[in-house]
Amino acid sequence: MIVGLPVVVIGAGPQGLAAAAHLLERDLEPLVLEQGTRPAAAVAEWGHVRLFSEWPELIDQAAARLLAPSGWRANEHGYPTGEAWISDYLAPLAHALGERVRFGTRVTGIGRKGRDLLVDAGRAEQPFVVHVEEPGGAQSRIEARAVIDASGSWSAPNLAGADGLPTIGEAEATGFLTYRIPAFENPAEYAGRHTVVLGSGHSAITAVTELARIARQYPETRITWALRRDGVGSTFGGGDADQLPARGALGERAKDAVDHGIVSLVTGFRTERIDTTDQGAVLTAEDGRALDPAARVVVLTGFRPDLSFLSEIRLELDARLQAPVRIAADIDPNIHSCGSVRTTGAADLAQPEPDFFIVGAKSYGRAPTFLALTGYEQVRSVVAQLSGDHEAAARVELVLPETGVCGGAGLFDDPDAAKGEACCAPAPKVLQIGRAPVSATR
Known part of the structure; x- marks a missing residue:
């Protein structure tokens, strides 16, 4: 060197x-x-x-x-x-x-x-x-x-298009789209309106849980969560088996919102076009399915x-x-x-x-x-x-915490693959980083 x-x-x-x-x-x-x-x-x-x-x-x-x-x-x-x-x-x-x-x-x-x-x-x-x-x-x-x-x-956030490229109409619909987790500081922006969330990672889950919180306060609020895969798979994470407890709890909250009908979960939705209308942005999938017009589309696809x-x-x-x-x-x-x-x-x-x-x-x-x-x-x-x-x-000075999820994402078009059962040991309360806990006085 x-x-x-x-x-x-x-x-x-x-x-x-x-x-x-x-x-x-x-x-x-x-x-x-x-x-x-x-x-x-x-x-x-x-x-x-x-x-x-x-x-x-x-x-x-x-x-x-x-x-x-x-x-x-x-x-x-x-x-x-x-x-x-x-x-x-x-x-x-x-x-x-x-x-x-x-x-x-x-x-x-x-x-x-x-x-x-x-x-x-x-x-x-x-x-x-x-x-x-x-x-x-x-x-x-x-x-x-x-x-x-x-x-x-x-x-460099990923786009709404399922092929990794801008979907038809995506550029024209920018007024309805955000590629970041909204701050949700003003619930009125979402209360009583329809919001679509695209994505299956932790960012999408965070957005879904925050929107669900608003929906509990304002029952007319509608949330559609669209996944590209044909099944839920490991979307909700490992729950109690996740060695980062807050990460596991995040997925559990999202699952609860879906189970109670606060969030409508749509699977196998691969966006082909976005049309801008007077009622909002209309997302249409490759198979022809169209979601109801949305006031906001939160694109969190990685x-x-x-x-x-x-x-x-x-x-x-x-x-x-x-x-x-x-x-x-x-x-x-x-x-x-x-x-x-x-x-x-x-x-x-x-x-x-x-x-x-x-x-x-x-x-x-x-x-x-x-x-x-x-x-x-x-x-x-x-x-x-x-x-x-x-x-x-x-030398390896760190062992990463496990997610508590078995298997990969599963076959892309198989709704029965990779159900995401928890398979790891219960989460420890404290993680050790390196060879000793962090100390500012060390």
Whole structure:
């Protein structure tokens, strides 16, 4: 690895800031480039949402050690909202890193100095060149000894179209659509109206449970929850068997809303077109079924990685997930089952481009269920690798909590496959992260 240059970290989110803390502990100089104007700008956009991980699972140990001299103390209990995660942890961490974090700086491309994607000769000996757009639009170049891409996938939500592309009329219906979990601060926007939720992940479940809360107050409120698969499968999660209790409870609340008729669940609905009418947006499926006009359509069908600025970096990604090939089988929702998700480290995340790593939510590509725990272990291992401590890089210091759901998503068109029975042991109350619980005074 080239000396005398910083390690560029893309993104000042939870994993990016943790990576910087680990780099400082290893006497490597980090430079964090954040497109937003504040720490964890993406988290701020869903700051109203409460996490299903407790505080101890949301704090990186190296970050806690960096913060300790300032008198900062880790929260030991409770499930914070995204905004509380920022104010109580991520913002102080960014402040502690000081000028090593640059805000309003958008990465537009990464390459090797003097070498395009084609060139082999001397490639690994050349520094990375990170092309950025500074505040005000000025263009500049930053040379780096290594690059850690922790930019996440929040900026690239999946669309309503079941084929991954915009459905007919989607662009014209933007006034009715949102691709984020609404804040629901103004119930009147949804009370007495019809809302359609597309998606089956935790974001969709969160939206459904919040809408159900409004519907209980305002009985004329209508909620349609549309799933692409022909069966419910593991949509509701593992319940009591989920080793993250709040995650299991979230699915149970959604199931209760469906069971009591507060939410109408529609399966096998693959959106082919959206028509804008005076009564609202009308979604029509590939099989011709049409939903009643909706005042709002909440599209929560997942995210995909933004690879646009990596065109000159040599990548080896899974063809389906757009995730590093060595972790794809473990996170693939088509085959995921109890205990099949393992911790990932530097060896799993390495790319054909030496000293370039994708970490955090972006490392999961299009796969869901990424946890902050996963990202913290990733950056610990990656930074150890960059520092030359290969033993620490190879060591596993985290066991991920199981979901309590057996089997994968099941056959796409089989309503009887993968019913999602709980199969894992009862959830422990406390998770241990790394080799010791997080402590701000350690």
